[in-house]
Amino acid sequence: MIILVDVDSFYVSAERIFRPDLEGKPVVVLSANDGNIIARSKEAKKLKIRMGQPTFELGGVVKQHKVEIISTNFTPYGDVSGRLMRILNQFIEKIEIYSIDEAFLDVTGYERIYTDLVAFGHQIRKTIKQWVGLPVSIGIVPKETLAKVASWYAKKQPNYNGVFELREADRIQQALADFPCLEVWDIGHQYNQLLKKNGIETAYALTQCHDVWIQKHMTIEGLRLVDELRGNTRRPVQQYPAPKKSILTSPCFGTPVDDLKTLQEGLNTHVVRCGEKLRRQQSAACLVTVYLQTNPFRADQPQYFNSQATALPHPSSATPELLQYAIGVLNAIYKPGYKLKRVGVMLSGFVPHDYQKPTLFNDVSDPRLRAVSQTADKLNAKYGRDKIRFASQGYSVHWKPRSKFLSRRYTTRWSEILRAQ
DNA sequence: TCTGGGGTCCTAGGACCC
DNA sequence: TCTGGGGTCCTAGGACCC
Numbered sequence: 001m002i003i004l005v006d007v008d009s010f011y012v013s014a015e016r017i018f019r020p021d022l023e024g025k026p027v028v029v030l031s032a033n034d035g036n037i038i039a040r041s042k043e044a045k046k047l048k049i050r051m052g053q054p055t056f057e058l059g060g061v062v063k064q065h066k067v068e069i070i071s072t073n074f075t076p077y078g079d080v081s082g083r084l085m086r087i088l089n090q091f092i093e094k095i096e097i098y099s100i101d102e103a104f105l106d107v108t109g110y111e112r113i114y115t116d117l118v119a120f121g122h123q124i125r126k127t128i129k130q131w132v133g134l135p136v137s138i139g140i141v142p143k144e145t146l147a148k149v150a151s152w153y154a155k156k157q158p159n160y161n162g163v164f165e166l167r168e169a170d171r172i173q174q175a176l177a178d179f180p181c182l183e184v185w186d187i188g189h190q191y192n193q194l195l196k197k198n199g200i201e202t203a204y205a206l207t208q209c210h211d212v213w214i215q216k217h218m219t220i221e222g223l224r225l226v227d228e229l230r231g232n233t234r235r236p237v238q239q240y241p242a243p244k245k246s247i248l249t250s251p252c253f254g255t256p257v258d259d260l261k262t263l264q265e266g267l268n269t270h271v272v273r274c275g276e277k278l279r280r281q282q283s284a285a286c287l288v289t290v291y292l293q294t295n296p297f298r299a300d301q302p303q304y305f306n307s308q309a310t311a312l313p314h315p316s317s318a319t320p321e322l323l324q325y326a327i328g329v330l331n332a333i334y335k336p337g338y339k340l341k342r343v344g345v346m347l348s349g350f351v352p353h354d355y356q357k358p359t360l361f362n363d364v365s366d367p368r369l370r371a372v373s374q375t376a377d378k379l380n381a382k383y384g385r386d387k388i389r390f391a392s393q394g395y396s397v398h399w400k401p402r403s404k405f406l407s408r409r410y411t412t413r414w415s416e417i418l419r420a421q
Numbered sequence: 422t423c424t425g426g427g428g429t430c431c432t433a434g435g436a437c438c439c
Numbered sequence: 440t441c442t443g444g445g446g447t448c449c450t451a452g453g454a455c456c457c
Contacts, residue, residue, distance in 0.1 A: 010457095030425090031424085031425035031426075032425050032426065033423095033424090033425070034423090034425095035423075035424050035425055036424055036425060038425070038426095038457090052424085052425085053424085054423070054424040055423075055424080056422075056423040056424075057423090057424085072425085098456095098457085099456080099457045100457075101457080102457080185455090185456080186454090186455060186456080187455085188454065188455055188456085190453085190454060190455085191454075191455085218454090219430080219431050219432070219454080220430090220431070220432095221430065221431065221454085221455080222454095244427095244428075244429095245428090245429080246427090246428075246429090247427085247428090248426080248427055248428070249426090249427085250426070250427085251425080251426065252424095252425070252426090295423095295424085296424090297423085297424055298423095309450095344426095401425095
């Protein structure tokens with residue numbers, strides 16, 4: 001059996017740890033640049049505030065219902081998430097961290113210790129609440145695909161107190177019969193529309209479809225999903241995360257940019273971030289892609305989107321090299337006269353960082369460049385981001401995201417630590 | 422005034438190979 | 440009248456996740 005633990009309205013709950021006054025109030029957390037709603041408390045959901053809704057659309061609701069608005073603050077959320085995962089790991093050794101606020105616990109082999117999984121679920125819930133201060137929902141299921149079903153019922157039905165078990169075949173079938181397709185993992189709006197058009201509204205109806213039809217319209221992934229819903233296959237819990245296949249840094253500018261110099265500085269900053277992530281997973285990249293984008297929502301302004309990739313002469317994880325090629329691409333695709341919202345960089349084509357591919361001219365990355373980058377990583381880890389930086393990163397304020405409603409970084413900054421009276 | 426960021430996988434189609 | 444067969448690799452685009 002598998003246990004899914006997921007935090008209720010994670011970002012909101014994380015804020016409430018340090019702001020108990022937010023308890024019981026409608027609270028929303030905004031995306032970077034304060035653009036969209038990315039988390040809503042139960043009370044905010046009741047006000048029909050939608051996930052992903054643009055902030056500027058909120059309007060009167062905020063005043064009328066005194067909705068608390070908070071800018072996203074990923075550093076403390078990551079910190080809180082780490083605490084949560086470490087506690088779960090104390091209960092069960094084999095866990096898969098699925099996202100910042102969800103984990104699968106593989107309880108195979110623990111049957112004799114935890115004979116009653118529902119009671120165990122309540123124990124987890126109580127411990128997390130006490131030790132970290134987060135409310136979680138718990139689904140107990142034989143297959144991962146069913147986890148979201150169980151967790152949905154755990155949240156939806158108050159009489160289960162946040163823990164729901166799906167084990168017996170007839171109970172599973174009953175649960176699927178009342179479960180809307182859109183809520184199924186891997187069914188998004190597009191697929192939901194298609195299914196609806198064909199009279200398929202529930203997860204149970206989906207299990208009754210023909211394999212050929214499913215694969216034709218929803219690819220082999222869709223077929224895998226339906227097969228697991230039917231109870232035929234089981235995806236194993238992945239204890240160790242696979243290394244990333246691509247690494248991307250492409251935040252929006254706080255204010256639009258149209259001159260090449262500022263873009264270059266912004267791109268430099270993003271490449272530095274990418275390089276850090278790349279070295280952290282011990283990879284080297286063979287391909288650098290850069291892209292530019294105007295604001296697609298501004299129909300009144302001329303639009304420009306372009307992207308181009310360049311292959312490196314050898315795999316590299318040294319920031320100076322990555323910078324050199326990225327800037328080359330930017331210069332090639334830049335066109336003046338557009339208000340750009342984003343310059344992004346993506347690294348891909350990864351090999352292990354110590355991999356040496358034989359080439360015609362034995363052209364390899366200068367090891368000293370990597371060493372410099374690693375030393376900068378160490379110093380920045382100790383003294384703070386960008387303490388050691390490239391002059392080419394500049395100091396422009398354009399790519400600083402807007403965040404008007406920032407809360408303090410209670411757990412990661414001494415200067416912002418919580419005060420007790 | 423104003424609409425996130427960072428990933429995954431799959432498929433179709435084109436280029437190219439012998 | 441009439442233009443091979445079989446394979447690989449790459450890219451763009453579309454779907455999905457939180």
